[in-house]
Amino acid sequence: MTDIIIIGGGPAGISAALTAKNRGKSVKIISNNAEQSNLWKAKLVENYPGCPSASGQDILTTFRKQIDDAGIEIITARALNALPMGGSFSVSCGQDYYEAKALILAAGITQQSTYPGETEFLGRGVSYCATCDGMLFRGKKVAVIGLNEEAASEAEFLRSIGCEVEYFDKNRAKKFEIRGEDKVTQLLADEIAYTVDGVFILRSTIAPSSFLTGLELDGGHITTNGTMKTSINGVFAAGDCTGRHYQIAKAVGQGNSAALAACEYVDKT
Numbered sequence: 589m590t591d592i593i594i595i596g597g598g599p600a601g602i603s604a605a606l607t608a609k610n611r612g613k614s615v616k617i618i619s620n621n622a623e624q625s626n627l628w629k630a631k632l633v634e635n636y637p638g639c640p641s642a643s644g645q646d647i648l649t650t651f652r653k654q655i656d657d658a659g660i661e662i663i664t665a666r667a668l669n670a671l672p673m674g675g676s677f678s679v680s681c682g683q684d685y686y687e688a689k690a691l692i693l694a695a696g697i698t699q700q701s702t703y704p705g706e707t708e709f710l711g712r713g714v715s716y717c718a719t720c721d722g723m724l725f726r727g728k729k730v731a732v733i734g735l736n737e738e739a740a741s742e743a744e745f746l747r748s749i750g751c752e753v754e755y756f757d758k759n760r761a762k763k764f765e766i767r768g769e770d771k772v773t774q775l776l777a778d779e780i781a782y783t784v785d786g787v788f789i790l791r792s793t794i795a796p797s798s799f800l801t802g803l804e805l806d807g808g809h810i811t812t813n814g815t816m817k818t819s820i821n822g823v824f825a826a827g828d829c830t831g832r833h834y835q836i837a838k839a840v841g842q843g844n845s846a847a848l849a850a851c852e853y854v855d856k857t
């Protein structure tokens with residue numbers, strides 16, 4: 589079992605990984621591609637020490653190289669949820685699961701609101717992963733709300749296994765509501781009702797409330813104390829996901845603190 593799994597490979601996650609590795613802990617980062625970090629979008633960064641007049645892309649490339657040089661594994665995947673296992677945590681990335689003694693959440697600014705009915709029907713018709721849950725809907729009618737780059741190919745996969753797919757890209761509808769009783773029966777898209785057995789919501793990020801049940805939030809941001817502990821024992825958070833200000837230096841500093849606190853936690857368990 590890994591000591592510490594870090595969700596997110598931006599400045600906060602990278603800083604946390606380097607510190608935890610430096611303290612002798614086994615570490616894995618699970619992250620989307622570097623291009624999906626907010627930092628990648630910054631054309632010019634002039635307030636991060638040591639990297640004068642660099643682009644966000646330059647800085648992140650240097651950060652990622654340091655991770656590779658330190659021999660830290662980055663698993664390129666979207667983490668879907670984490671489950672407490674009584675002293676450890678199991679992180680699902682679809683068909684793959686990873687177990688760790690402690691978690692550091694460093695997923696950046698994630699979408700903060702869910703659609704009405706989304707959390708209520710999660711696992712009862714709502715899914716975040718077509719390749720993981722698609723088989724359960726073989727021969728049935730499903731809706732795909734495609735908000736990430738892989739969405740169109742995931743919808744194609746569902747068609748290929750025999751699902752009847754109603755596909756919604758960003759332009760087709762803006763407002764969604766999921767309805768049902770025991771299970772999903774209907775998707776309301778811009779007030780038009782579609783009868784469906786399942787709804788796949790494919791975003792590149794997962795709302796913290798859906799990722800880990802019981803995580804205390806403040807306006808969608810993860811609540812932490814001064815040492816970056818969250819409301820769940822063994823779970824720490826750092827960077828933009830903990831709230832303003834959204835800055836690289838703050839993310840890096842919090843990543844460092846979260847790692848030190850996570851190392852102490854692992855040493856005591």
Ligand SMILES: Cc1cc2nc3c(=O)[nH]c(=O)nc-3n(C[C@H](O)[C@H](O)[C@H](O)COP(=O)(O)OP(=O)(O)OC[C@H]3O[C@@H](n4cnc5c(N)ncnc54)[C@H](O)[C@@H]3O)c2cc1C
Pocket residue numbers: 595596597598599600601618619620621622624625626627628629630631632633634635636644665666667668694695696697698792793794826827828829833834835836837839
């Ligand atoms: C255009 C722009 C310009 C900016 N300019 C500056 C500047 O000049 N100076 C400055 O200090 N700051 C600047 N910032 C802010 C800075 O980029 C952020 O504060 C910083 O990147 C936060 O780091 P982070 O690690 O918390 O999050 P991020 O950099 O967003 O990294 C989080 C990573 O986690 C991944 N992730 C999210 N959810 C999951 C999941 N479920 N599974 C796997 N991976 C996941 C994301 O895809 C991403 O790669 C700028 C931001 C933008 C958008």
